[in-house]
Amino acid sequence: MAGGTPGRYLNDFNQALNVYPALKNMEYEVNGRFVYKTDANGNVSEMTDKNIQYPTPVRERNLTEETTNSKKKGSKSTDAGGHIASNEANGPSEQINYWPIDGPSNSGGAWRNMEREIKRLTNPTGTFKIIYKVKSFTGGRPDKFEVDLYNGTTFVQRFNIDN
Amino acid sequence: MIDYNEILNILRNDSSITDKSKELIYEIFFVGEKLKTNTLWYGNDYQTDKKIAPNSEVYDILISFLEKKYQEEINNEVNRWNTFTLKIQPNGQCNSIYWYDLDTDKYYKLQSAKDFPHAAATNLVNYHFFDIKFKRKFTHIHWTMEVKNGEAFFEVYSINKKNQQLLIDISVNGTQLYLVEGKNLYFEGFWKYKLLEHYEVTHNGILKDVWKPWNKIVINIPPNGYLNEKEDIEYYLDDVKLEKDFFLRGY
Numbered sequence: 001m002a003g004g005t006p007g008r009y010l011n012d013f014n015q016a017l018n019v020y021p022a023l024k025n026m027e028y029e030v031n032g033r034f035v036y037k038t039d040a041n042g043n044v045s046e047m048t049d050k051n052i053q054y055p056t057p058v059r060e061r062n063l064t065e066e067t068t069n070s071k072k073k074g075s076k077s078t079d080a081g082g083h084i085a086s087n088e089a090n091g092p093s094e095q096i097n098y099w100p101i102d103g104p105s106n107s108g109g110a111w112r113n114m115e116r117e118i119k120r121l122t123n124p125t126g127t128f129k130i131i132y133k134v135k136s137f138t139g140g141r142p143d144k145f146e147v148d149l150y151n152g153t154t155f156v157q158r159f160n161i162d163n
Numbered sequence: 164m165i166d167y168n169e170i171l172n173i174l175r176n177d178s179s180i181t182d183k184s185k186e187l188i189y190e191i192f193f194v195g196e197k198l199k200t201n202t203l204w205y206g207n208d209y210q211t212d213k214k215i216a217p218n219s220e221v222y223d224i225l226i227s228f229l230e231k232k233y234q235e236e237i238n239n240e241v242n243r244w245n246t247f248t249l250k251i252q253p254n255g256q257c258n259s260i261y262w263y264d265l266d267t268d269k270y271y272k273l274q275s276a277k278d279f280p281h282a283a284a285t286n287l288v289n290y291h292f293f294d295i296k297f298k299r300k301f302t303h304i305h306w307t308m309e310v311k312n313g314e315a316f317f318e319v320y321s322i323n324k325k326n327q328q329l330l331i332d333i334s335v336n337g338t339q340l341y342l343v344e345g346k347n348l349y350f351e352g353f354w355k356y357k358l359l360e361h362y363e364v365t366h367n368g369i370l371k372d373v374w375k376p377w378n379k380i381v382i383n384i385p386p387n388g389y390l391n392e393k394e395d396i397e398y399y400l401d402d403v404k405l406e407k408d409f410f411l412r413g414y
Contacts, residue, residue, distance in 0.1 A: 058387060061289055067338055078342040080290065087289075088389070102197075103341040107290070108282040108357055110198035113271065116278055117200075135223070148216055155216040160199040160226060 003029035006059070006092030013062060017094035020072050021140070028096060034085055036096050043073070043140050044096060047084045049130045052122055055090050062093040074139025075100030082106040084132050086115050099134070100141045102163050111145075114159040118149055126151050170225050175255050179218035187251040189217065191226065192264060193233050194271045199226065225249075265369075272369050279361045280382045280396045281389075283308075283354055287319075288388030290339045291350045304331070304384040308354075310362045311378070315355035375405055 002023060007013035017030065021042025028036040037046040066081030075081075082101025085091030105111040122128040128151055135144035147159040180187060182205065191201040201222070204214045229247055236242060244261040245268055251257050287304065301321040305328070309316045319331040333351045341353040348356060358380075365374035379399040382390060390396055398405045 058389070063289070067290070076342075078340045078347065080339060103339060104343055104353070105197060107286045107341070107353075108275070108279065110195065112278070112282060113194055113198055113275065116274060120274075135219075146219060150216075155214045157214075158201050158217060160201065162197040 001027050001029060003027075006030055006094055006097075013065075013094055014092075017092060017096045018065065020095050022096055030092055030096070034092065034097070036084075039137075041137075041140070043134075043137060044084065044099070045134050045137075047097075047132045049085050049089070049132075052085075052089050052118070052128050052130055054088055054119065058087050059090055059093055061087055065093065065095055066098060071100075072140070073098075073100050074137075074141040076102075076141070078103050079141070080106040082111060088115075088119075099145075100163075105161070105163065110161045114147055114161060117157075117159070118147075121149060121156060128156075164228070164231070165224060167228065170228055171251075171257050173221055173224060174249075174251060175257075177218055177221045179221070180215070184253050186253065189222070189225075189249045189251075191229060191247050192267055193245045196234070196237070199230075201226070269369050269373075272364055273373060276361060276365055276370055276374065277392075279357065280380060281392070283357070284382055284384040284390045284395075285388040286350070286354070287333070288384060288386070291333065291337050301329075301386065303386070306382050306384060307379065308358050308381075309379045310358065313359070315358045317351065317355065376400055377405060 002016070004014050004016055006017060017028065022028065022036070022038045022044065024038060024040055024042045026038045028038075030036065033050050035048045035050065036044050039045040066083075071079075071081075079100035080103045081098045083091045084097050084099055087093070091097050101111050102109070118128075118130060128149060130150070131148045133146045133148075134142040135146055137143065142163050145159075145161040145163060147161065149156040149158075174189075185205040187203065187205060189201070189203045191199055193199050201217060202214055203217045203222070233244075236244070242261075243263050246262050246264040247259065248262070249257060249259040283306070287306065301323055303322055305320045305322055307318040309318075317333060319333050320328045321331055322328055336349040339350065341348045341350075343353060343356055362378075364370050366376060375398070377398040377400050379402070381397045381399065383395045384390060385395070393407070396407075398407070
């Protein structure tokens with residue numbers, strides 16, 4: 001198990017979480033909340049958000065990492081450096097928290113619909129867990145995602161997203 | 164491809180289902196072409212009975228089958244469907260139905276329509292403006308989106324602490340490309356396409372009975388890109404500001 005604390009501002013990003021590829025077949029626990037699992041190629045294949053929350057203010061974004069380094073992951077020119085745990089849900093801004101996600105999907109389509117619906121289904125009093133999985137990769141680019149929402153240990157909803 | 168009856172046999176023998184004495188119901192809803200929600204539960208009461216995470220090894224086979232069928236029939240107006248419901252009885256008998264769930268379709272389209280200005284705002288701040296130092300110099304960005312004679316028009320200004328306005332040219336191509344209907348678009352083209360899509364669904368589409376007619380949206384975007392719908396979003400019809408009851412419903 002590796003891990004650490006993500007940075008909040010541009011000048012304090014955690015470099016151990018900001019490399020690509022990550023360590024192979026590793027689990028990274030970040031802030032005691034986000035657990036990233038990597039595959040044999042160092043790609044994040046699964047992430048569990050153990051207790052989704054939407055704090056304010058949001059974490060500062062790392063636009064260079066989002067728009068440039070995510071391209072290393074075999075992304076298409078039409079992909080965004082999409083957050084796995086969203087910026088609004090305090091997702092880290094280091095490289096470990098990005099997948100190449102189809103731009104329209106990330107900006108108003110399937111992925112954003114999923115994020116918005118999860119925000120609606122969760123509430124401040126519950127403890128909601130989300131498991132994000134990549135079903136298959138082409139190079140370092142995910143083809144399909146499976147996102148499961150739990151209220152405590154009770155399953156709520158699955159989202160299947162094509163990328 | 165595996166035949167549907169073989170898929171049913173695989174589902175009947177799903178070893179992750181521990182209680183074989185109860186009816187099992189699986190439902191998948193297609194939210195457009197790329198997003199599907201799916202749920203599995205015992206009994207016939209969705210609200211009260213315990214839901215189960217579908218066993219991916221088993222249900223992914225069914226999903227692949229349904230995705231292919233959905234793609235083949237997406238433009239079929241006669242047999243239009245967006246939902247598939249399957250009931251598996253304890254004796255193994257299966258009943259399934261393909262149907263069009265208007266309410267859920269309307270729900271997701273309404274959520275997307277409400278989200279439109281929010282998505283545009285975060286996209287402008289987070290993907291179009293790369294210089295974060297520049298971001299800190301404005302108090303907000305004033306973005307006017309207008310539809311005239313079927314065409315989309317934008318005007319974008321940043322406003323600083325001294326209330327000085329600076330016109331922002333969003334026609335400048337950034338690095339982010341958007342693939343829409345086989346065309347590569349940059350920021351301005353993508354959001355003009357999305358504005359016209361939003362106009363169409365709220366005027367002539369499934370939301371025409373919910374949404375008041377409009378032809379202009381004005382948003383005031385704070386530096387973090389997150390809008391407050393009660394303060395930062397205004398809809399207009401012919402320069403008359405509209406009451407917000409129609410799009411605030413549900414917030």
